[in-house]
Amino acid sequence: MNSRPVGQPDNMSIESSADGPRDTRRTLVVVPGEDLGSSEGIEAGHGVLVVGDRVISTKQGRMSRKGNTISVSPLHTRYMPRPGDLVIGHIEGCTNNIWFVDIGAPFNSILPMSLGPAKVEFGGTRKILDIGDSILCRVQEVEETHQSVVTMKGMGLRKIRSGALDELDPHLLGKLIGKGGAFLREMKMQTDCRIVVADNGRLWIDGELENILEVRKKINSISSEARMIGVDA
Amino acid sequence: MGGYGDVQMIDENGLRMDGRKPGDVRPITIETGVIPVADGSCRMTWGTNEAIVAVYGPMEAHPRKIQRQDRAVIDVAYNMAPFSTTDRIRPGFNRRSREISKVTKDALESVVLLELYPRSKIRVSIEIVSAEAGTRCVGLTAASVALADAGIPMTDMVVSVASGKINDVVVCDLNKEEDNYGEADLPMGVLPNTGELVFLQMDGDLSPAEFKQAWDYNVDAAMEVHKLMVEALKGGDN
Numbered sequence: 001m002n003s004r005p006v007g008q009p010d011n012m013s014i015e016s017s018a019d020g021p022r023d024t025r026r027t028l029v030v031v032p033g034e035d036l037g038s039s040e041g042i043e044a045g046h047g048v049l050v051v052g053d054r055v056i057s058t059k060q061g062r063m064s065r066k067g068n069t070i071s072v073s074p075l076h077t078r079y080m081p082r083p084g085d086l087v088i089g090h091i092e093g094c095t096n097n098i099w100f101v102d103i104g105a106p107f108n109s110i111l112p113m114s115l116g117p118a119k120v121e122f123g124g125t126r127k128i129l130d131i132g133d134s135i136l137c138r139v140q141e142v143e144e145t146h147q148s149v150v151t152m153k154g155m156g157l158r159k160i161r162s163g164a165l166d167e168l169d170p171h172l173l174g175k176l177i178g179k180g181g182a183f184l185r186e187m188k189m190q191t192d193c194r195i196v197v198a199d200n201g202r203l204w205i206d207g208e209l210e211n212i213l214e215v216r217k218k219i220n221s222i223s224s225e226a227r228m229i230g231v232d233a
Numbered sequence: 234m235g236g237y238g239d240v241q242m243i244d245e246n247g248l249r250m251d252g253r254k255p256g257d258v259r260p261i262t263i264e265t266g267v268i269p270v271a272d273g274s275c276r277m278t279w280g281t282n283e284a285i286v287a288v289y290g291p292m293e294a295h296p297r298k299i300q301r302q303d304r305a306v307i308d309v310a311y312n313m314a315p316f317s318t319t320d321r322i323r324p325g326f327n328r329r330s331r332e333i334s335k336v337t338k339d340a341l342e343s344v345v346l347l348e349l350y351p352r353s354k355i356r357v358s359i360e361i362v363s364a365e366a367g368t369r370c371v372g373l374t375a376a377s378v379a380l381a382d383a384g385i386p387m388t389d390m391v392v393s394v395a396s397g398k399i400n401d402v403v404v405c406d407l408n409k410e411e412d413n414y415g416e417a418d419l420p421m422g423v424l425p426n427t428g429e430l431v432f433l434q435m436d437g438d439l440s441p442a443e444f445k446q447a448w449d450y451n452v453d454a455a456m457e458v459h460k461l462m463v464e465a466l467k468g469g470d471n
Binding site: 035047077145146 | 269346384
């Protein structure tokens with residue numbers, strides 16, 4: 001019906017040349033579908049896609065170029081599990097020999113009886129960890145289909161029985177921890193709280209109630225600051 | 234398409250009842266991050282239409298029977314608030330909201346990279362707070378912005394605009410009177426960067442020439458709206 005190529009003139013942002021906006025020095029915020037230039041000699045990193053001979057962004061985020069690789073780090077994102085990550089999970093269900101754990105990822109993890117916190121009789125899973133319990137665990141493996149297995153065998157991995165849990169977007173954890181852990185260390189000193197930062201953006205804060213509230217206030221301020229666009233991880 | 238053909242909705246100077254020219258779009262504002270607990274959200278006003286969209290996910294798909302082994306599923310719920318129009322709307326699902334949820338889901342499925350999240354679900358809730366005409370277009374466009382805000386990978390953002398015919402003149406972006414008493418309505422969903430069409434419905438009759446005119450109006454308006462969407466997502470950063 002209409003053979004006009006829709007949107008061709010508007011493909012590029014104002015400051016971009018025919019080569020797209022990638023050569024500017026600032027890190028640009030890009031939106032899904034935005035043209036990032038020709039794909040010749042370019043490797044597509046995270047958050048970009050090569051369509052024909054062009055590179056396009058698939059996420060809203062900051063574009064970065066390292067060598068020949070172009071990638072977009074998203075401003076907001078869900079946690080994607082990687083083997084070795086320390087995570088805080090909630091028990092969502094169980095069978096005779098497996099617990100299902102919500103770790104905030106697109107798909108629930110499983111915690112097999114053999115990797116549980118204690119020796120469990122077949123059928124006795126609920127006696128050890130019941131639905132609604134929170135646990136500190138580690139991601140053991142992630143399959144191609146994103147299904148993951150967590151383990152509680154390891155130093156410090158346990159059922160969480162005291163303190164409070166809070167959440168932060170996973171991409172803001174760097175901001176909470178600070179350079180070399182400086183910010184987090186300072187916060188621990190100031191508030192005299194035990195703070196465990198899990199890679200899935202969940203935090204376990206243990207200490208006196210007033211101190212816990214103080215920590216949560218600080219975390220909330222980081223979160224609300226970051227809601228304003230432009231704050232980077 | 235009420236069949237009130239004698240209602241005069243466009244004057245001799247070619248201006249419509251609200252003072253717009255045939256190709257003009259109503260004023261639009263877009264705001265992101267309006268719901269702090271959601272992974273992504275958007276509030277969009279389009280004339281006196283207002284839609285609030287929240288996106289949650291990707292997350293575990295429940296019940297398990299809806300899971301797909303090779304891709305994620307999108308669960309769209311379009312709803313008009315009971316107070317969104319002058320006539321109170323009975324709360325809950327109805328035939329119209331089911332239809333709009335379905336076409337919105339189909340349009341969004343063509344841009345979201347679902348295969349990256351097998352067996353999971355992306356929940357999109359569209360709430361129409363104030364309705365004038367063209368709420369499905371507002372809902373779909375706002376859903377695209379909210380999905381982008383949630384960091385969900387997409388090849389492009391869907392922009393949806395409707396054109397129609399009033400008093401034998403093709404006009405863009407119908408308002409309530411034009412929608413009720415006009416002769417045709419053509420909502421379309423366009424991908425601005427590739428020019429693909431992902432959504433099209435038609436109500437009423439249009440000749441081939443009128444259809445082409447309505448198509449062109451929709452595409453041109455979609456480009457304008459896309460600029461506003463990009464501006465909202467970038468937050469004046471670039």
